[in-house]
Amino acid sequence: MIEARHLRVLRAVALTGSFSAAARELGCTQPAVSQQMKALEQSTGTPLLVRTGREMRLTQAGTALVRHASGILAGLTAAEEEIAAIAGLRAGRVRLVSFPSGSSTLVPGALAQMRAAHPGTEISLVEAEPPRSVEMLRDGECEIALAFRYPDVRGADPAAGAEWEDLVVRPLLTDRLIGVVPEGHRLAGADRIGITDLAEEPWIAGCPRCRRHLVEVCESAGFTPRIDFATDDYPAVFGLVGAGLGVAVMPELALESVRPKGARTVPVEPVVHREIVALTLPDLARVPAVDAMLDKLAGTAGR
Amino acid sequence: MIEARHLRVLRAVALTGSFSAAARELGCTQPAVSQQMKALEQSTGTPLLVRTGREMRLTQAGTALVRHASGILAGLTAAEEEIAAIAGLRAGRVRLVSFPSGSSTLVPGALAQMRAAHPGTEISLVEAEPPRSVEMLRDGECEIALAFRYPDVRGADPAAGAEWEDLVVRPLLTDRLIGVVPEGHRLAGADRIGITDLAEEPWIAGCPRCRRHLVEVCESAGFTPRIDFATDDYPAVFGLVGAGLGVAVMPELALESVRPKGARTVPVEPVVHREIVALTLPDLARVPAVDAMLDKLAGTAGR
DNA sequence: GCCCTCCCCAAGGTGGCCTTATGCTCGCCG
DNA sequence: CGGCGAGCATAAGGCCACCTTGGGGAGGGC
Numbered sequence: 001m002i003e004a005r006h007l008r009v010l011r012a013v014a015l016t017g018s019f020s021a022a023a024r025e026l027g028c029t030q031p032a033v034s035q036q037m038k039a040l041e042q043s044t045g046t047p048l049l050v051r052t053g054r055e056m057r058l059t060q061a062g063t064a065l066v067r068h069a070s071g072i073l074a075g076l077t078a079a080e081e082e083i084a085a086i087a088g089l090r091a092g093r094v095r096l097v098s099f100p101s102g103s104s105t106l107v108p109g110a111l112a113q114m115r116a117a118h119p120g121t122e123i124s125l126v127e128a129e130p131p132r133s134v135e136m137l138r139d140g141e142c143e144i145a146l147a148f149r150y151p152d153v154r155g156a157d158p159a160a161g162a163e164w165e166d167l168v169v170r171p172l173l174t175d176r177l178i179g180v181v182p183e184g185h186r187l188a189g190a191d192r193i194g195i196t197d198l199a200e201e202p203w204i205a206g207c208p209r210c211r212r213h214l215v216e217v218c219e220s221a222g223f224t225p226r227i228d229f230a231t232d233d234y235p236a237v238f239g240l241v242g243a244g245l246g247v248a249v250m251p252e253l254a255l256e257s258v259r260p261k262g263a264r265t266v267p268v269e270p271v272v273h274r275e276i277v278a279l280t281l282p283d284l285a286r287v288p289a290v291d292a293m294l295d296k297l298a299g300t301a302g303r
Numbered sequence: 304m305i306e307a308r309h310l311r312v313l314r315a316v317a318l319t320g321s322f323s324a325a326a327r328e329l330g331c332t333q334p335a336v337s338q339q340m341k342a343l344e345q346s347t348g349t350p351l352l353v354r355t356g357r358e359m360r361l362t363q364a365g366t367a368l369v370r371h372a373s374g375i376l377a378g379l380t381a382a383e384e385e386i387a388a389i390a391g392l393r394a395g396r397v398r399l400v401s402f403p404s405g406s407s408t409l410v411p412g413a414l415a416q417m418r419a420a421h422p423g424t425e426i427s428l429v430e431a432e433p434p435r436s437v438e439m440l441r442d443g444e445c446e447i448a449l450a451f452r453y454p455d456v457r458g459a460d461p462a463a464g465a466e467w468e469d470l471v472v473r474p475l476l477t478d479r480l481i482g483v484v485p486e487g488h489r490l491a492g493a494d495r496i497g498i499t500d501l502a503e504e505p506w507i508a509g510c511p512r513c514r515r516h517l518v519e520v521c522e523s524a525g526f527t528p529r530i531d532f533a534t535d536d537y538p539a540v541f542g543l544v545g546a547g548l549g550v551a552v553m554p555e556l557a558l559e560s561v562r563p564k565g566a567r568t569v570p571v572e573p574v575v576h577r578e579i580v581a582l583t584l585p586d587l588a589r590v591p592a593v594d595a596m597l598d599k600l601a602g603t604a605g606r
Numbered sequence: 607g608c609c610c611t612c613c614c615c616a617a618g619g620t621g622g623c624c625t626t627a628t629g630c631t632c633g634c635c636g
Numbered sequence: 637c638g639g640c641g642a643g644c645a646t647a648a649g650g651c652c653a654c655c656t657t658g659g660g661g662a663g664g665g666c
Binding site: 001002003004005044045046047049050051052057059060061064065068069071072075076078079080082083084086087092093138140281283284286287288289 | 304305306307308347348349350352353354355360362363364367368371372374375378379381382383385386387389390395396441443584585586587589590591592
């Protein structure tokens with residue numbers, strides 16, 4: 001079983017023509033070179049070097065091995081360089097999965113920072129809502145999943161925290177839910193409204209996860225919301241609310257990129273927070289490009 | 304510094320998808336694989352594997368390394384196979400240097416045997432007289448040198464034995480010198496003649512080495528030969544003797560391939576032996592093709 | 607003839623590698 | 637829901653490989 005170390009030594013010997021010179025070039029002592037060559041000859045089972053006293057020559061097998069060695073060692077250094085490029089952030093790919101309102105706000109800034117700081121890296125983005133995005137992360141389809149979670153409302157959902165316990169959870173920012181009512185609504189001009197003020201209204205809910213949380217919040221406030229519509233699309237929510245079909249709550253982050261046409265936003269009490277986090281696998285968190293991207297995401301979220 | 308052993312293990316892990324399966328395939332235990340992979344990740348400085356609990360996946364750096372590994376390991380096995388072919392006599396080159404009367408008698412038979420026994424080997428032949436052929440051997444221009452030597456006549460030539468003391472000397476056969484006289488010579492019909500019978504004759508000597516030995520033999524017999532001609536070419540010796548220009552002695556081996564035209568051969572006393580040997584370097588004697596060729600030479604000489 | 611270089615050899619110490627044994631987690635199944 | 641098997645990590649122990657130091661021998665150059 002030929003080892004790369006043997007080939008490096010053999011090449012040095014073939015190049016310099018002596019054990020001592022090879023040892024100097026390799027930064028070790030001459031007996032070390034001598035032993036390596038003996039070991040290599042033993043592992044190949046045939047003499048590779050001819051010691052004539054004055055000079056060191058290669059046998060036919062030795063020249064054949066040196067001929068192969070150049071290619072093999074070139075392949076090895078190429079591999080090492082590619083790995084080093086990935087480790088040194090001169091290359092590397094990060095596949096990011098984000099939910100829609102995250103990809104429109106957090107991601108672009110972080111992506112720009114990443115591209116500026118490490119031009120060699122490639123960041124790709126796919127949109128998916130949290131349950132699916134975490135699945136993708138576990139299935140190896142991405143390196144980072146942006147997700148969000150709501151705090152336990154009734155303490156009855158231990159799975160919310162346990163769901164990610166084997167993942168690296170990096171908090172990015174916390175936004176809050178804002179009420180959305182039609183322009184002509186009786187509460188449209190209020191400074192703030194209580195959630196119970198909307199108990200009798202028809203609701204327009206968001207994604208399944210948000211919808212479930214909305215129900216929990218309302219139920220802990222004492223009522224069950226009547227949900228007439230559900231859509232992931234925030235402009236659609238505004239459209240529905242603006243058409244007077246109901247009320248809604250919406251993450252503050254979503255407001256940054258959607259114009260509330262025909263609707264008014266009003267802070268809601270009690271304040272409901274939504275925590276936005278970046279998720280990755282423990283091993284992937286140690287990958288430089290992933291780690292750097294997490295930093296950029298956190299940095300973008302911090303501002 | 305990536306080692307070939309690491310790549311073999313990594314490839315097995317990537318192929319099987321688990322450490323245990325890789326260990327079974329490699330014929331070692333699972334902790335061994337685990338340690339190897341840890342060492343490899345440490346030497347590359349970046350994670351290569353993602354342990355998700357259920358399955359083992361590669362990171363980008365890992366896939367890059369596996370991609371390189373296939374080429375590197377292919378190169379290594381190719382090198383090992385070529386070496387094994389040389390070691391197993393399915394390939395290999397032996398450059399033979401012989402003196403003329405050897406190459407016309409010993410060499411052809413040995414070469415035919417070698418070709419029959421090991422068709423993959425290549426044997427080349429160059430002619431050179433002993434001092435030069437040994438020099439070629441030492442200079443790496445051949446692997447085997449056929450040479451001859453005469454026993455010490457006066458014990459005054461320690462160099463004759465010392466000349467080859469750092470070489471492997473393989474005796475092939477011993478022939479003897481035969482006297483050559485013109486057909487009409489007074490001793491042409493003798494059963495055998497003493498060397499002193501030729502003390503007053505003009506001599507035709509051979510190569511420098513043979514000539515020197517002739518002088519030594521004659522001087523130890525009590526006279527100094529008068530050498531009128533010297534030539535390496537045995538047919539020329541016969542021609543000169545046949546023309547009555549002198550007498551000569553000649554190795555018995557040379558008579559096999561030269562017709563003694565116009566001259567008669569007569570055994571000479573005291574019998575003078577010439578030892579024909581194959582020379583090689585100690586390291587080269589361990590090269591299978593060289594060793595096999597030495598065997599064939601000895602085998603041919605034995606018959 | 608002396609010296610320098612180069613190689614081999616032997617001995618000692620250190621580190622790596624493999625093994626066995628053990629604990630843990632996860633997924634499966636009765 | 638608890639048992640169970642598979643798979644990985646870790647720790648400890650033994651062994652081997654490797655490197656270093658020190659000494660000896662041989663060859664070439666001044």
